[in-house]
Amino acid sequence: MIRYDYRSLEPYQALITVNANGDYGIYYTRVTDSLISSFLNLRRGLGHPPPLPSILKSRSMRSIYNHLPFAPNLSTPEYIPTRLLSLLRTLRTHFPRHRLLLSDFSSLPDTIPGVNAPVVQARVRGAAVACSTLFVRPGLFDIFFPTHFGRLRDMYEHVLAQPRTTDDQLPVALSPLAISASPLSVGAGFFSSYQPQNRRTPADGVASSSGLPVGERKSNVFSHAEFMETYADLESTCLQNGENPLVDYYKNVKFLF
């Protein structure tokens, strides 16, 4: 979790402490965690703005704001998907030829306060009861985070597009359909500098499913209904009253594919 200092707009990372009685505390330091810094750099590079009131982006307005009595000096807590970033890196490094099909919640009800904040809930006699704080005893509560799919897609495609470093220069399985003997990167822009927006840069020796070295299709975000309308057999899931749970329900679920 991070918060921005309203004076400098510098991000601060939250550290959680537990004392001998099991009580939680929280304090903020400059960002020292390397995963948090790489997430913040990535987000800056992708043009995803931090969740700050636009009025505070001007220095003079900030100065006025910071002279107001009782004005908070730190922004609303923001829960950032650092674990998600490391999952995307694992996919890139260890599954170089994967095709990702990911489905999850794009929003959740009864979340605790904050940006991208999770829902913290306990099961009481079978029913889920949401609470208003993250500081609960580990093991007894479920903590669920919503996912911003547009940003996830940008992050994912960006992570996959990173040039290979020497330590992951291991061979990938060649496709029998591969039609290029020379590295594609060498002559990539020879005939045309045009690279379709919805295609990844082609990898050497790897043809797309069409057999042409045009690069894999980039992933898209689908709502649950859109995904099911595209890929499911909707006739066989239609109820007698005409409703179709695959299309009508799961309004807060999305797909990345």
Added chain:
Amino acid sequence: MDILDFIRGGYPEVYERTHYNIVEISGRLAKLQEKLLVPRHACVSITHKSIFHWDRREPAPCFFLAMEVIVGRPFPPHSLDPFTPRRTTLHTT
């Protein structure tokens, strides 16, 4: 189970070259899947491990399925790690 039943029923030639790998962080669920799936589908293998400790490079084309993985899972009692995910990869090369 249903995915593999579906492939076997409708696309036997694809099923023949399908490997289904499950990466399961929970020991209890890994055992359960072993018991339910393996007798019915010999192409399933279950790895009891966190994906963050995955150290093998998979060079073949595969589908990587992640359903309700990144939303997070119950906090295990011994850890404050909010993401304890389960994932599966499906190979049909």
